[in-house]
Amino acid sequence: MYLYPLWIRLWHILNALSVIVLIITGITMLFGDNTLSSIGEEQPAVVRWHNIAAVILTLGYVIFVTGNIITDNGKHYRIKTMKDISGTGEMMKYYLSGIFHGRTNPFKISFDQKFNPLQKIIYFKTMYVVMPLLILSGIALMLSEERAQAVFGINGQLITDIVHIFMGSIVTVFLIIHICMSTIFSGGKAHMRAVITGFSEADED
Numbered sequence: 415m416y417l418y419p420l421w422i423r424l425w426h427i428l429n430a431l432s433v434i435v436l437i438i439t440g441i442t443m444l445f446g447d448n449t450l451s452s453i454g455e456e457q458p459a460v461v462r463w464h465n466i467a468a469v470i471l472t473l474g475y476v477i478f479v480t481g482n483i484i485t486d487n488g489k490h491y492r493i494k495t496m497k498d499i500s501g502t503g504e505m506m507k508y509y510l511s512g513i514f515h516g517r518t519n520p521f522k523i524s525f526d527q528k529f530n531p532l533q534k535i536i537y538f539k540t541m542y543v544v545m546p547l548l549i550l551s552g553i554a555l556m557l558s559e560e561r562a563q564a565v566f567g568i569n570g571q572l573i574t575d576i577v578h579i580f581m582g583s584i585v586t587v588f589l590i591i592h593i594c595m596s597t598i599f600s601g602g603k604a605h606m607r608a609v610i611t612g613f614s615e616a617d618e619d
């Protein structure tokens with residue numbers, strides 16, 4: 415079943431790589447030494463790499479949102495009624511216990527629903543709540559304090575910093591859970607293959 419079109423796969427690679435660079439450089443900036451490595455340098459290398467990855471992530475995010483608006487991939491992220499996420503409890507039970515007792519996955523992938531209800535909630539919140547806040551707070555930190563206040567009406571760097579670090583931490587936790595769910599928790603390499611080839615081996619799940 416062809417569920418991951420080329421644009422999603424390209425966006426996903428770009429997104430994954432930039433997020434990994436952002437996490438590594440972000441942690442380095444938070445706990446490490448940010449001094450300049452050579453005289454005449456305007457920014458420490460770690461800040462430069464963080465900014466480059468942030469620009470790539472932002473461009474990728476624009477592609478992701480636009481793609482979801484102009485193609486029908488967006489339907490997988492729509493949560494209009496409780497019916498769209500019914501079965502969340504069952505999925506939680508499966509991931510927390512059923513999977514370790516060899517039960518079969520209660521969710522069956524289809525063209526209309528490629529994400530199980532739990533994935534749908536997590537992907538929606540990460541992509542449409544956390545990522546915009548992460549990107550906007552990052553832009554605010556890149557701008558000077560006065561410009562940030564003029565553009566976003568946010569006063570002071572501290573609150574922006576806190577929002578940025580908090581959202582970055584959520585994306586880091588998301589990534590760890592996301593990788594676990596795509597590999598060990600899904601019982602094989604089928605999910606990984608799907609996001610590389612575009613084809614889901616739906617019956618394996």
Ligand code: HEM
Nearest residue numbers: 418422429430433487537541589592593596605606608609
């Ligand atoms: C090394 C890093 C990553 C790996 C190995 C990975 C793995 C996967 C796999 C196997 C899928 C397809 C199965 C599924 O839908 O669950 C997928 C889809 C997805 N991943 Fe990742 N991922 C990574 C990084 C990320 C990051 C950093 C984000 C966002 C911050 C992300 C967001 C998504 C989204 C939104 C989808 C669904 C795309 C769609 O079909 O609309 N992934 N990922």
